Amino acid sequence: MDSRTVALIRTTFKAVAAEEGGSEKLARSFYAILFTDYPQVRDFFPAAMDAQRDRLLKAIVYALDRLEEPNKLLPFLAQLGRDHRKYGVQAEHYLAVATSLKTAVQVFAGTEMWTDEVDRAWDEGLKIIADTMIGAAEKETTPHVWTGTVIERREVLRDLTIVRLQLDQPMEYAAGQYVSVQIPSRPRMWRYLSPAVPADTDGEIEFHVRGVLGGWVSSAIVGQTAVGDQWLLGSPLGGLGVPRNIKRKMLMIGCGTGIAPLRAQLMAMAQRRANPKVHLFVGGHNPCDLYDLETLSDLAVANRWLTVTPVTEHDENPWWHVEPEGPHAPMPVLEPRITGQIGKVVASFGAWADRDVQIAGSPSMVQTTKFRLMAAGTLAKNIRHDPLF
Template sequence: MDSTTISLVRTTFKDVAAVEDGPARLTRDFYATLFAQSPAAREFFPAAMDVQRDRLVQAIAYVVDKLDEPERILPFLAQLGRDHRKYGIEEAHYIAVGNALITALRQFAGNEMWTEEVDNAWREGIALIASTMIDAANNEAGPRTWTGTVVEHKQVLRDVAVVRLQLDQPMAYGAGQYMSVSVPGRPRMWRYLSPAIPSNSEGQIEFHVRRVSGGWVSPAMVGQTHLGDTWVMGSPLGALGVDRTQDRDMLMIGSGTGIAPLRAQLMEMAMRGANPRVHLFVGGVYPCDLYDIETLWQLSQTNPWLTVVPVSEEVANPWWHLDPIPEPPSGMHQRLIGKLGEVVADFGTWADRDVQIVGSNAMIQTTKFRLLAGGTPAENIRHDPLN
């Protein structure tokens, strides 16, 4: 796509995003059009569409923003194509989705804004997206989904559970990636989760799950999972990982269950002979939110390249959490008090580091803003668009 075409696509989408309730209206119109024109497509989606609508806007915004970075957007689209095989989607479905999106955009923009040039630009963009996803799906020889049996379920906090599963066959994923997961009782509902351990030949996998208030899937994962339950997983997604083409040390920042993909990378690095230096900041509101800190301390004790800095906003735990606050072993960093992004930024610019941030979207954006303000180059900061 040339710069003019990309500019037309971006301008149109920004105009939609700028209108109050614009993204929500766009997604409502899109799904209404899609289901009216292709009724069979409804079976691919859950009964409750709220989360699905949010994900659509998030994905479109990311793709539109990265259209001029083919080295980043094409691998992302290829991963989505491989993941979408779990639905049984065929080429005709991509065409129907593209037509429905153009119809919804044209209805939103109106005839004055939706010119022939804009229409052509969007059709070119959607053709690029669809062809990349279709080619990746058609060229993938692996399974459409993996099935895992729950072998351990441990509730480490009132709203956090560690779930270990045995897969029906090993899954080759990169430490730091994530995948869509479906559980019994929540048909056609998928939640993105990051494995907390590296891929292994035994087919073992571990997830850390936080219950989202008002969520459809995570409460079932945390509070209603039983040994022997069967979970289904789609293909791996995401690009986090140790970039060994760069001669830079690393800064990792994770809050809550966002520690999982960072933990998996550290465990994989611990199996190597040479690694960059890593500063890991792990944060939460209360000390108890650092539920896996002792594992991270153990990694740090046996790997001198790793420094772990625990951070909590509150000094003490809430009244309902009765377990004692663990003390760091000798030589480990004491827990700091404050907002995670502020604490990290107070250490310096981190301008020479490869930076990864994992957590809630609000935490990621706040921390990224503080790092940029402190002098960290934007191109050094990485976080996944959908996780």
Template sequence: MDATKISLVRTTFKAVAAVDDGPERLARSFYAILFSHYPATREFFPAAMDVQRDRLLKAIGYVVENLEDAERILPFLAQLGRDHRKYGITDEHYIAVGNALITALEDFAGNELWTDEVDLAWREAIALIASVMMEAANAESGPPTRVGRVVEHKQILRDVAVVRLQLDRPMQYGAGQYVSVSVPGRPRMWRYLSPSIPSNGEGQIEFHVRRVAGGWVSPAMVGQTRLGDEWLISSPLGALGVDRSRNRDQLMIASGTGIAPLRAQVMEMAMRGNNPRVHLFVGGVYPCDLYDLETLWQLARTNPWLTVIPVSEEDTNPWWHLDPTPVAPPGMHERLTGKLGAVVAAFGAWEDRDIQIVGSPSMVQATKYRLQAKGTPVENIRHDPLL
């Protein structure tokens, strides 16, 4: 796409975003049009559409913001195409989705904003998106999902569980990527989870899951999972990981179960003989939220390139957590107290590092802003757009 068309697409989408409740209204309108004009597509989606609408908006926003960056956007769209195989989507469904999105955008924008030039620009953008996704999906010959049988379920906090599964066939993924997961009892409800261990030839995989208040799927994963349950797992997504071609030291920042993809990366690095320096900040509200600290300390003890810095907002645990707070072993960094982003930024701008941030959207943005205010180049900071 040329710069003029990209600008028209971006301006239109920003106009939608500028309206109160605009993106949410656009998403609701899109799905209403899609299900009305193409009723067969309804079976691909769950009854509760809140999460699905949120994902749609995040994906569109990310694509619109990066249309001119082929090196970033094409792999992202290819991953989405492979992931969407789990729904049983065909080329005809992509056409239906594109038509519904155009109609929803035109209805929202109105005649004054939706000119012939804007219409043409959006149709070209959607054609590009659909073609890349379809090509990637159609190039895959294997099954769209793998089956993982639960072999261990350990609830380590009231709202956090570690779940280990045995896949029916090994799956290759990069340490730092994430996958779509569906569990029994929640059909057609897919949730993104990051494996907490590197890919291996035995087909073993592990997830750290936090129960989200009011959520549909995470409470079932944390509180209702049983040994032998079979989870469906889709193709890997995301681009987090250590880019060794840049030959730069690393800063990794995680809160809560966001430690999973960074833990997998550190474990994979520990299998190599030569690694960059890594400072890993792991945070939580209470000291008990740093549930994986013993594992991280063990990795740091045997890998001198790794420094683990624990951070909690509170200095003591809540009344209901009775286990003692782990004490930092000799040579390990003591736990610090404060907001994670503020603590990391207090160390400096980290301008010589490649930086990965994983956690809730609010934590990621707050930490990113703190670092930028300190002078960190924004191009050094990475986080997944859909998480």
């Protein structure tokens, strides 16, 4: 796709989205057109559409920002195509989505902006996206979905639960990737979770889940998950990971359950003969949010290349937290805990010019930390994180 085509697509979309409430109106219009003109696709979507609308817009923006970077965009689209097999999506469904999206943008752009050249540009862009996803799905030989049976549920905090599942067959994924999951009580509401352990040949997988206020799926997982429940899991997604031949040192920054993909990578690295130096900052609001320090301490004891620095915004735990009884094992290899906002704390160390950086956590935490690091001199090209949707 040439730069002129990319510019026409971006300009049209941004002109529509820039209007007051434009993004939300566009999403509502898209789904109205899709469900009216292609009613057969409605069954692929959940009854509650708010989260779905938000996710669609973020995915569109993510793709548009990378139209001139096919080496990044096409592998991501291929992953999405493989993942979308879990819905039973066929080639005609991609055509329905593309046609409806183009129609919605055209309606909001107006006849003055929507020229024949713009029309052709959108056709070309949407065709590349659809063809990439369809092609990847058709070539894939792994299961459309995996079934996982809950074999352990452990409540770590009142709003944080660790869930272990036994898959019906092993799943190959790179440590640091994430998967979509569907739980029995929330049909068609797929949510992304990062495995907290590397891929296991016996098919066990572990997730760390924090209940989000108002969250349909996360709250149900934390409050209702029981041993014996059966989940569905889609194909692995994401580009985080540490290649075996990496030479540069690493900086990892994780908050809350965002530590899961970083933890999985550290466990995978611990099985290698040699690794670069890694400095991990693990953060939370309160000390109790650093729920996995014992595991990280064990990793640091066994691996001299790993340094772990805890960071919390407050020194005290909330009133409702009760420390477990019994002796606590010392964690001598951890750096002293620092009080402060994690992005500000990490940026205060400097530009980390000799490091490749990974950030994992909530979208707001990732964005804030990334901006603080860039302000401190860290190059944007050295910072990686998963798409924020």
